[in-house]
Structures are given as C-alpha cells and as structure tokens.
Amino acid sequence: MLENLTAQPADKILALMAAYKADPRNEKVDLGVGVYKDASGNTPVMRAVKEAERRILADQSSKAYTGLAGDPAFGKAMRDLVLGDAVPSERIAAVATPGGTGAIRQSLELIRLAAPNATVWLSNPTWPNHPSILKYLGMKMAKYTYFDNATREVDFDGMLTDLRKVAEGDVVLLHGCCHNPTGANLTYDQMSQVIGILQEKRAVPLIDIAYQGFGDGLNDDAQITRLIARSFENCLIAASCSKNFGIYRERTGILMAVAKDADQQALTQQTLAFLNRQNYSFPPDHGARVVSTILTDPALRADWEAELEETRNGMLALRQQLADELKRLTNSDRFDFIAHHRGMFSRIGATPQQVEEMRDKHGIYMVGDSRINVAGLNAETVPVLARAIVAAGV
C-alpha cells in the first residue's frame, strides 16, 4: 500500500526553518517562521498564561470530554473578544478547533457542504496554507489582486476590479487584520467599499483573523471583522489564539458562523458539531481553557492586555527603526512602507535572487517571497538587515 505514495509538496517555511537550524554561522538572523520572538530570540510564555495554567492545574478536577463544540465559556469569551456586540449571540454558531488552521479547515468543510460549487476567492498573495487546504479538499478557488509590488501597499483598484468578477454565492476570504504575508492592510473606508461590492454580488465573506492585537491594538484590529459581521446575513470567521496568547502548540482556535436568524444558527451549530465529530471529535481543551480563564478574570486580562501591548509596541518600534535606517542608507523614503505595514510581517519586495543573496552572504533567512518576520529582529540586527537589503539592491 504505502509504495503507492508520491511525495507531497514540502512546506517552504518549514524547509527554511530546517536550513536556518543547519547554518553554522553565529550571526545568522531568522526572519522566517511566523512565531513571535522577543529581543533575545525567545518565544515567551505570557505571564497571564502561566498564571492561568497554574490555576487550572490546581483546580481542575476532571479531564472528561467537553462538548463537541468545546467549552462554552471559551466560545463566549472569544465571541466577545472578536465580535464584541456586533451581532446578537443568537445568530452566532461556533466550535472550538485545533488552532486557526483547524478553524480554516472546518470553515472550508462547511462551505463544501453548504455550497459545493462556490469558488473561494483568495488574496494574491495569501497565507500559503489557504490554497493548499482548498486544493486538498478539491474545492474551486480564484485569486483577487491584493498587493502592489511597486509601492508595497494594497493595490486597491486592482482588488476592486477583481472582486467585481465574484459570482453570486462565492466566498471571499479576507484577512481580518495584519495581512500575512504582505503586512499591507485595507483602511476601514476601503473595506466599506469592498463590503459594498460583496453585498451587491451576494457573496459570503470568510474572515481569517490570526493576529488580533498585533496591529493597531486589540479593539482596533477587530473593527473590520465586526463591520463585516454586521453587514451580511451570513459570514464565517476563523480566529486563532496562537499568536495573541502565545500558545502556538496548544492548538487553540475557533470557527464562528454568523447565521441569518436563530433557526439557521441552530442548524449551523449542529452541522459544525458534526464536522468536529467527523474530523477529530472533541477539540483540544487546554489552550481554550487558558484563554477563557484569562479573558474572564479582570486582573489576568489586564496583565495579558498589557503584555500584548508591549509585544505590539516592540514590533512597531522595530518597524520604525528599520524604515529609518533604510531611509538613512538610501537617502529615500521608498522603504517607509515598512513602518506603515502592520502585524508580524512585511513583504519587502526583493526578488528570489536577492532573497538568496541575503541568505548566502549575510545569513539572513526570510521566506522566498521576501516576507520578513519583524519580530525576528532586534535593535542590533536591524542595521544588519538594512545593510543587506541595500547591498542586494532591493
């Protein structure tokens, strides 16, 4: 049987991680995988997470199964965190999932059941796992223009032109904030225009929100998601807790489906529970319980928010330092987009050859499309990267 297997495409980012590990140079800089790192290169366990885990360890009296949708307290806490009071809770069906990836996967499975002929539209570029999972599930997909390689900002006119080609009932995947891989984001007003087109086309938005709190702040980063949720009869939201709680390996995420009314919500909830049952039965609980413990305890929540703000402001400071350094070295403002981008990533616009040159000559590891993880930098490595960018002729 196993002799029939053919090699599956390798994940480029995971391959880059392995190459970095194997590089013997001390001065190497890892700007590859999308994990937050502090100035000394650690991915810390957040203070509030440690305390929540301590409490869970002390108080938990059973490890019996939760429900198929996960712990209801997690569902409620995440609904409040992401959606606030944008839509009445009677309209929201939700299931806990293994990470944001699990939420994306379940959202696509739900679409396949409800609208098997729908095309799912992805930004060009997007997180590579989006097209990869869609392809694996045998679903139809299309790309809409998103990034302008010349300005390194959103190509908004190109995006609107492509979204006018969306057919009734198609699904359009939008990043809630902190676009991965580009770092370029729509303004609230631009998103209002996108919403107008999608409403006209009777399309269904699918929002991937994996970096809430990493861009302009917890509340600000949710505004576009809330605006979209308010504007459509149906919309799907896949949220990840990996980054903003720093609990990557705990696999914590949620899929929320906004239904038209309470009847449709009940049917959707039942279907989502069924999908969890078919794929992995009960979702993981530990990370979800950490999240709900933090979000429902005012002191823990305040501490978590404070640490998340430190994290966010640290990345903004690195962005500004890099943009300033490049301005100084090039005597131009063509790299100002780095300070303007939001989230953990920026696509800096280098060619694959330039990316390779920076890796070979300077030990700087970034993804082949020239996505850098800003959190992989620190005050000492920013000038090293800036010099490498200029030397490579980016």
Ligand code: PMP
């Ligand atoms: N969506 C996007 C855009 C992401 O960047 C990520 C993480 N790389 C995810 C979803 C999912 O993350 P996880 O499954 O680790 O929660």
